[in-house]
Amino acid sequence: MSEALAIRSEILKLARLLERDPESLSYLEQVPAEDIRAVRELATERMFDAGGGVLSRIALASKVIPTGLMATLTQRTFGPMLTARIAGEVDPSRAVEVAAKLPPPFLADVAIELDPRRAETMIGQLPATLLSVVTAELIRREEYVTLGRFVGHITPDALRAALDSMTDSDLLAVAFVLEEKSALDGLVDELGLERLEGVLAAAAAEGQWPEALDLFANLSGERAELIARATAGAEAQVLESLFAAADEHELWGVLLPMLELLGPEDRARMEARLPEAVQPSASEVRSKP
Amino acid sequence: MADDALNGLERELHGPVPPGLLRLHDSELRDLATAIAAERHRQAAALAAAGDQALGQLPRMIRIPLKKLLG
16 A cells, blocks of 8 residues: 555544644654554543543443433433443443434434444444434535544444445545555445446546545455456546546556556556556566566 | 653653654644644543533432332
């Protein structure tokens, strides 16, 4: 994966945690992605360590409160942040019952404050229909980093429902900031070739080639080939836009390995359109054993 | 001064600063430490306020279910 893209992704995630404009953290562009991630994880631990005693007492008390009353209390008294912190301490099936009684905008507020790693069992039990509605609300708010935190923790059914709530452009934005990039394979498995072609068209139309190339760079085996084939089959103007973006963002190192995955016809078609300046690099890729 | 900025961030992270951040200027280290502290304080204040309010209301609101539970 391109380190520059990984750094950009990590700055977006840290900026979301700190409620800062990503541009204001641009000085982190010189810091390796893994170190920015380490800072975010340390800061998250620090923030989530607060309030342990109160959280446990409320979680304990919640055992004897009827679900309806608990939902009312949750929304009117606890608020999103406290709810997010106790979500991991309450019995998961009970938390799911309460969640089902809460309005999607409130659940979206909770999702923003939640660390999915601390409430994994509960998240895994949430119905796909509920997650789909909450996803739509988070998409409406452009909460891509929040969604990216959840993808590795939801069931395939829920992932399918979530993907249906996203445009191709949204999908690229979420994939770019995915917390666990290993979840990208599962995500692409749900898409199929037709949707991938739409994703590439969105990348061209919305200037999201860095995000699309990051998606390609993080996929394994057959899925990377699928993206490569969809790219090679794209219209000429889409390819021109891709090559212009590779130049602008210095992403040839991510793009050229795509040629290795193509059959002779597709490869020749791509190579014929490559700018002259990168033709020698493309030949090097071709001559690799 | 450099040590102050670094120590400030270490205190905020409760651990050693990852090595890549040693490339940053003091002002940048301080900005990062300040941003983390500000968000931590915001969250702690919101949690404390919600926790106090919730615990203040719980005894009254769980009285009936508690009675049922205890017979």
